[in-house]
Amino acid sequence: MEKFITETRFVPVDFDPFAGSAIERIIPTTEAQREVLTASEMGVDASCAYNESVSLELSGDLDRAALDAAMQHLVKRHESLRSTLSASGTRMIVTDEIRFNLAYTDLSSAITSEREEQLRTIAKQDMITPFDLRNGPLFRAQLIRVDASVHLLRLSGHHAVCDGWSLGIMMAEISALYNGVKTNSAPKVPDAVPFSEYSLATIDFAKSEEHTKVEQYWLNLFKGAVPRIDLPTDRPRPRTKTYKGNRLDLVMPPELVRGLKETATRSGASFVTTLLTAFELVLHKLTGDSDMVVGLPAAGQSDLGMKHLVGHCVNLLALRSRIDEDRPFIEHLKERRTAVLDAFDNQKYTFGTLLRKLNVPREPGRIPLCPVVFNIDMNMDDGVAFEGLRHRFISNARAFENFELFLNATGNDKHLVLEWSYNTDLFDEATIRGWMDMLTTLAQRIATAPSATIADLLSEGALAGDQEMPPSAWIGKVTDFPKKDIGSLFDEVATRYADNTAVELLDGKMSYRELQQRVNSLSSSLIELGVKPGEPVGLCMDRSFDMIVAMLATLRAGGCFVPFDPAYPADRLSFMFGDTDVKVMLTQRHLVNSLPAHKARVVFLDEVKQGADRPMPAIGIDAPVAFLQLSNISFDASTLEIWGALLNGGRLVLQAQQKPTRSRSPKRSNSTRSRACGSQSVFSTCWWTNTWIVCAA
Numbered sequence: 171m172e173k174f175i176t177e178t179r180f181v182p183v184d185f186d187p188f189a190g191s192a193i194e195r196i197i198p199t200t201e202a203q204r205e206v207l208t209a210s211e212m213g214v215d216a217s218c219a220y221n222e223s224v225s226l227e228l229s230g231d232l233d234r235a236a237l238d239a240a241m242q243h244l245v246k247r248h249e250s251l252r253s254t255l256s257a258s259g260t261r262m263i264v265t266d267e268i269r270f271n272l273a274y275t276d277l278s279s280a281i282t283s284e285r286e287e288q289l290r291t292i293a294k295q296d297m298i299t300p301f302d303l304r305n306g307p308l309f310r311a312q313l314i315r316v317d318a319s320v321h322l323l324r325l326s327g328h329h330a331v332c333d334g335w336s337l338g339i340m341m342a343e344i345s346a347l348y349n350g351v352k353t354n355s356a357p358k359v360p361d362a363v364p365f366s367e368y369s370l371a372t373i374d375f376a377k378s379e380e381h382t383k384v385e386q387y388w389l390n391l392f393k394g395a396v397p398r399i400d401l402p403t404d405r406p407r408p409r410t411k412t413y414k415g416n417r418l419d420l421v422m423p424p425e426l427v428r429g430l431k432e433t434a435t436r437s438g439a440s441f442v443t444t445l446l447t448a449f450e451l452v453l454h455k456l457t458g459d460s461d462m463v464v465g466l467p468a469a470g471q472s473d474l475g476m477k478h479l480v481g482h483c484v485n486l487l488a489l490r491s492r493i494d495e496d497r498p499f500i501e502h503l504k505e506r507r508t509a510v511l512d513a514f515d516n517q518k519y520t521f522g523t524l525l526r527k528l529n530v531p532r533e534p535g536r537i538p539l540c541p542v543v544f545n546i547d548m549n550m551d552d553g554v555a556f557e558g559l560r561h562r563f564i565s566n567a568r569a570f571e572n573f574e575l576f577l578n579a580t581g582n583d584k585h586l587v588l589e590w591s592y593n594t595d596l597f598d599e600a601t602i603r604g605w606m607d608m609l610t611t612l613a614q615r616i617a618t619a620p621s622a623t624i625a626d627l628l629s630e631g632a633l634a635g636d637q638e639m640p641p642s643a644w645i646g647k648v649t650d651f652p653k654k655d656i657g658s659l660f661d662e663v664a665t666r667y668a669d670n671t672a673v674e675l676l677d678g679k680m681s682y683r684e685l686q687q688r689v690n691s692l693s694s695s696l697i698e699l700g701v702k703p704g705e706p707v708g709l710c711m712d713r714s715f716d717m718i719v720a721m722l723a724t725l726r727a728g729g730c731f732v733p734f735d736p737a738y739p740a741d742r743l744s745f746m747f748g749d750t751d752v753k754v755m756l757t758q759r760h761l762v763n764s765l766p767a768h769k770a771r772v773v774f775l776d777e778v779k780q781g782a783d784r785p786m787p788a789i790g791i792d793a794p795v796a797f798l799q800l801s802n803i804s805f806d807a808s809t810l811e812i813w814g815a816l817l818n819g820g821r822l823v824l825q826a827q828q829k830p831t832r833s834r835s836p837k838r839s840n841s842t843r844s845r846a847c848g849s850q851s852v853f854s855t856c857w858w859t860n861t862w863i864v865c866a867a
Contacts, residue, residue, distance in 0.1 A: 191265035197366045198373065199255065199262050201520040203482050206330045207259040210303065215413040215570045217300040220329035223566035224337050224550065226344075227683075228321045229690065230559040233352060234313065237323070238272050240347035241311055244340060245270045247362040250331040250481040254306040262331075262365070273312040282688075282715065283678035285316065293324075297569040301328040319694075320687050324566070329482060334547045335469040336480040341563075342553030349557040363479040371474055375518055387516045388524050391490055396528055397461040399453065399542055401574060403596040411535045412595045415571030420588040420606045421666045421819075422613070427586050429617025436620060437500050439507035442579070446544050447499075447506045448616055449577060450491045452609050453542065455628050460493045465540030465573070466510075468517040486521040487513045488540055495625035499616055502624060541574040549582050562665060565589060585666065657693075657726040659817045661686070667819035673718050675824045680715055682819075685722070688715075692723035701754055703728035708747075708755035710734035710765060713824050718812065720756040729754075736761050 199207070210217040245251045245268060252268045255261070275292065277285045292314060301308050309327040316322055325340060332340075343359050350357030375381055427441075434444040450464055470476075470483035489509065493502070521540070530538045551563035565580050568591060576591040588609070592602050615627050664672070664686040672682040701707060707729045711717040724731040732750055734743055734757075743765065757765065815822040 191267050191269075194249075194252070194264045194266045195366060197249070197253075197262040197264060197369045199260055200369055200372045200482070201376075201522055202485055203262070203330050204259055205520070205522040206482065207255060207303065209572065210328075210330070212411070214300050216411075216572070217303075217328075218298055219413045219415070219568065219570040219572040221297055221299075221301070221326055221568060221570075222329050222332055222334070222337060223297065223324065223326040223568070224341065225325070225564040225566055226323045226341060226551070226554065227316075227562040227564060228323060228556060228559045229319055229561075229687075230556075231319070232321050232559060233348075234274070236348050236351040237313065237344075239351045240344050241272045242270060243347045243357070244343055245309070247343070247359075248340075248480040249365045250336070251307075251309045251327070253308065253331055253365075255303045255308075255330060257304060262369070264366075268307055270307060270309075270311075273310070274315070275312065276315040278315050278317045282680055282684055286679070286681055286684055289314070289316075289322070293566060294569060296324060296326055297566065303328065303330065317687060317691065319691060322564075326566075331482055332480060333469065333482055333484040334467075334545070334550065335471050335483065338547075338550040338553070339478055339480055341551055345554045345556045345561075349555075352557045360478045363476045365479065365481040368470065368474065368476060368479055368481060368483055372470075372518075381518070384516045384519045385523075385527070387512070388488075388519050389527060392488075392524075392528055396530055396539065397459065397463055397490065398539075399459060399462045399464075400457055401453070401542065401596075402456060404598045404601055405596065407535050408595055409535060411537075412593065413570040413572065414594045415568055415591055416594050416599065417567040417589055417591045418599065418602055418606065420590065420610065422586040422588060422610070424584060424586075426610070426613055426617060427583060430613055431583075433500070433503070433617055433620040437503045437507065439503050440510075442546050443507050443510045444503060444616070445579060445613075446489075446510070447491075447503050448609060448613050449544055450506075451493065451624060451628060452605060452612060454493045455608065456605065460495075461490070462493075463488050463490050463539055465489070465521075465543035466513065467543065467545050468514060470518070473514075473517055485517050485519070486540060486543070487517055488521065488524060489513055493624065495628065496623055498621050498623055499627055500620045503620075537573055543573050543576045545576065545578040547578055547580045548586070550580065562668075564668070567591070585662070587666075655725065656813065656817065657722070660689075660722060660726075663817055663819050670819060671821045672816060673715055673822045673824060675715060678715075685719065685816075688719045689722040689726055692719055693726035696723060696727040696729065696754065699754055701727045701729045705729045705754075706732050706750060706752055708732050708734050708750075708752040708757075710736055710743075710755060710757040710761055712736065712758060712761070714758070715824075716758060718816070718822065718824075721812070722816075724756070731756075734765075736764055740764075 206220055210220055249264045250262075251270075252266075253262045253264045256263060277288050280288060292312070296310075296312070301310075308331045309325075311326070312324045314322040314324070323344075325337065325344075327336075346359045347357045430444050430448075431441050434441045437444075439447075446464070446466070450462065453462060453464065454460065466487045466489050467484045468487050470485060471479045474483075476483075491506065491509070525538055528539075532538055547565070550565075551561065554561055554563070565578075565587070567589070571591045571593055573591075574593050574596055576589075578589040578591065579586065580589060581587040588606070590602050590606055612627060615622070619627070664682040668681065668683040668686075670682055671679045672685045673680045696707065701724075705728070707724045707727075709717065709720050709724070709731045710733075711720060721731055732746070732752060734746060734755070738746075755765070812822060814820065
């Protein structure tokens with residue numbers, strides 16, 4: 171044995187069973203966390219339904235190294251981002267460090283159509299990839315280079331370690347930490363609150379006299395029979411719970427938001443309570459139930475004074491509503507105001523504890539008590555400010571949904587978006603769109619007639635938003651028009667409908683996001699070339715994506731575009747050059763040789779046609795509308811076709827360029843027309859020239 175020990179040599183190996191990050195602390199999970207963990211254990215789809223995700227679109231000269239350093243610092247600051255969950259789900263294990271990687275993808279070299287498809291693939295893959303709750307990490311981030319001056323930062327975490335409030339904190343801190351690295355100064359961030367403090371606070375609360383009082387409030391609220399909400403479904407409910415989901419977004423017009431706020435002020439309620447009450451009335455109309463429950467998530471950070479805490483601190487409040495249709499809405503709203511405030515005063519009581527105390531029967535295919543949820547995530551990017559960068563907040567849609575219907579209000583007062591997430595095994599898209607229209611119409615009625623009875627507001631005539639308006643209703647009426655330039659109006663629309671198709675041609679599509687990015691890039695180049703406000707810029711292009719980008723970029727740069735039709739005779743083009751003295755000409759490579767010798771400079775000289783002295787009706791245009799663009803851009807008909815679509819979130823369908831002839835038949839536009847008709851509405855213009863007819867759809 172002695173000889174064996176002496177002659178034995180130890181060979182080094184790569185594997186070290188004791189290697190890895192040291193455990194910093196072990197924290198008891200909260201009751202609310204355990205509820206999420208239990209639900210996540212039902213399968214991959216169930217776990218992905220708890221993927222929380224947002225994005226920041228960053229425009230400008232991004233310092234990738236500074237952003238990476240900021241992300242590393244962020245993870246180091248917050249216990250939840252360095253944690254995993256024990257096998258039993260009762261403990262959160264925090265390590266002193268974690269292998270965090272800011273994934274990077276460069277799409278800048280891809281062509282437009284491929285880039286859009288790759289962005290959609292990345293988004294989908296992120297939302298269908300579950301987090302490993304036992305081994306971590308439970309937070310991930312990805313930086314995507316869209317082009318030379320635009321990046322997309324995706325932030326995703328499991329709901330067991332972060333909530334909507336947390337994502338807002340994280341975005342603000344990332345920008346502050348980034349700025350600190352860029353300026354080589356101490357970052358302006360508050361001290362991070364350890365999640366362990368919150369966990370211990372919930373344990374102390376469960377043992378306190380306050381817990382007994384709060385519990386009594388909820389038990390009193392649900393005395394007697396517990397109400398149940400049954401939404402009308404398009405298909406029979408599956409025997410087991412499913413999670414396949416989709417999301418539709420509804421942008422509320424600013425004037426409607428203002429109207430609801432005025433109603434809220436009259437009743438002493440908040441805007442949120444007013445919107446929630448309107449949603450409850452829609453549910454009442456759909457189900458016929460006068461006694462119902464809607465879930466409302468409440469952030470625990472604010473309640474406990476831990477505003478800079480990152481973690482799962484949300485409790486689902488079961489709001490019970492009793493509706494009497496004979497009451498005026500304004501009186502009902504005052505009652506709801508009191509009920510909502512009372513619920514927030516008692517928000518520390520967990521949803522799971524309430525279910526156990528009420529002994530609510532569990533059904534395999536349903537969420538008990540609160541299958542419908544109303545959530546508020548407004549102003550999430552209020553604290554975001556990157557040095558030298560512009561940002562745009564994006565709320566990422568989940569691929570799977572835990573609730574039957576989840577309505578989330580996001581954005582801000584000037585741009586409020588209602589995100590309708592729903593279970594696609596239960597509801598069709600058309601059904602949800604109908605409910606969206608119903609809520610919008612009801613909100614309009616509430617804003618204009620808050621003293622009307624609920625029965626009057628919910629009457630079939632009042633909610634028939636698609637009724638045709640007789641001429642007497644609009645003749646002589648005056649409506650406000652925003653006093654903004656086209657560039658500003660387009661920016662608002664592009665932000666609102668970022669993922670919608672903006673322009674469509676036979677060989678591809680371009681979303682509002684991609685169009686806005688290309689416009690920003692080209693407009694910057696035009697300014698560098700010396701284009702000044704009011705200065706004309708020549709455009710000589712085929713009907714194409716480039717044509718639309720060039721028009722918008724010229725206007726964004728402050729210039730005005732003069733269309734040079736490449737089909738015009740050389741003499742006509744020479745006259746236009748001489749008459750306008752254009753100094754900058756935007757064209758396409760294959761058209762360069764068709765241009766006569768020129769110096770370049772221009773003014774927009776489109777003829778202004780005077781209409782008759784009589785009121786004209788305003789046509790309602792919104793996101794589902796498609797415009798088929800056939801007119802020559804030198805002709806004023808193109809103004810309606812192009813701006814009618816792009817300043818209202820519609821879809822601009824370009825007819826492939828062909829040389830005009832006297833024998834040309836509108837029939838050749840049938841394929842393009844049929845594609846345009848795939849939307850709910852197609853607007854058309856029919857213009858007669860002295861040589862041929864152009865008919866749109």
